[in-house]
Amino acid sequence: MTANAINGLLRADGKWQANDLDNxxxxxxxNLMPTKRTTERQFLSTFDYxxxxxxxxxxxxxxxxxxxVSGEKISRCYCCLSDIADKHYDGLIITGAPVEKLRFGQVDYFNELKEIIAWAHSHVTExxxxxWAAQAVLNIENGVSKKLLDKKLFGIYCADEVVKSCLTAGLSAGAGLTMPQSRHTEITGFEDIVDLKVLASSKVAGPCILRNDDLNExxxxxxxxxxxxxxxxEYHRDLNKHLPIKRPENYFVGIDEEEINYSWRQTSLQLYNNWLNLITQTQKVGINNERRKVSI
Incomplete structure (x- = not known):
């Protein structure tokens, strides 16, 4: 199908379409990533499929x-919460950010993130x-903590366990669910939270997909x-900065860097498609619940 860019740097540069679409x-x-244009293209290109x-x-x-990116350009090409406070959206995606080594309270926009999450519960379906956003919002909603890893988790990892659900439809353990990881921290203290379900996990990477049905998160x-x-x-960036980094695991084909195994592509398409399907299902349940209230 088609992914339109309503705003953003690519739209401003004339590098992404805005076609007429039916509903x-x-x-x-x-978008919390410093590589704004790259992240825009990643999401737009994926959702376009x-x-x-x-x-x-x-x-x-x-x-x-x-x-x-300058403050003037970002404010011109992006919107902030006050710009959309009265609008409703089908879905909200919050990206990662290179701030994971900071305590949550040290991140300068952490309080604003709390405001956005609180707003989203009444203005966004899913x-x-x-x-990092997963770690941060789990902390905000459930008090989940994080801890520093001994070394950066860096590479492509398969899920060893997958629970059947709307979000994992078409995905399975092993090569059927692979995902890039690039982080220095992991979540802790999530195991006893009743409302939080682990839908996919890896022996190496830990929980990969978690779900809170009550909050549609x-x-x-x-x-x-x-x-x-x-x-x-990212690998060459860290090498050039003389940071401690090893080759991304399960990423290259063979011992050289000439060929990459794009093993996670199908997982990504299936996962995002499942999420969009879930939005439709959640909205149908909401409509049915409203009808029940009216009938009562």
Whole structure:
């Protein structure tokens, strides 16, 4: 189908379309990544392959100044919460961010993130949080903590256990569910939270997909949106900075860096498509519940 860009840097540069669509799903993306254009293209390109037409609106935290794009340009090409406070969206995606080594309270837009989440519960059907955002929102909603790993979790990892659900339809343990991971921390203290279900987990990477049905929230600890060469770029970035980094695991074909195994592509398409299907199902349940209230 088709993914439109309502705003964003690519739309402003004339590098992504805005076609006329018939009743597309409205998706809001809170883009916390410093590589704004790259992240925009990752989501737009992925959603362009799904079974639903979507229009994506890009959101930014007004309380943060990004080093990679001027404040004037980001405010012109993105929207902030006050711009959309009266609008309703089918879905909200919150990206990862390179702030995981900071305590949550040290992140300058953490309070604004709390405001966005509180607003989303009454203005968004489904919420999807990825990587650091998954850790942060789990902390906000459930008090889940995080801890620093001995070394960076970096590579492509398969899920060893997958629970059947709407979100994992068409996905299975092993090669049937693979995901890029690029993080220095992991969540702790989530096991005893009654409302939180682990839908997919890995012996190496830990929980991969978690779900809170009561709050219509999905948490993905990795980066399913990553394109083919994202980990390669991050690898060489860290090497050039003389940071302690090893080759991304399960990523290259063979011992050299000439070929990449794009093993997570189908997982990503299936997962995002399942999430869009879940939005439709959640909305139908909401309509039916309203009808029951009226009939009573």
């Amino acid at each position: 597309p799903q409205q998706i809001l993306v809170l 799904l079974d639903h037409d979507v229009e994506i609106t890009f959101l930014y935290p007004k309380t943060h100044s990004f080093k990679t 919420i999807l949080c990825e990587c 999905t948490f993905v600890t990795g980066h399913p949106e990553y394109s083919l060469e994202t980990l390669l770029i």
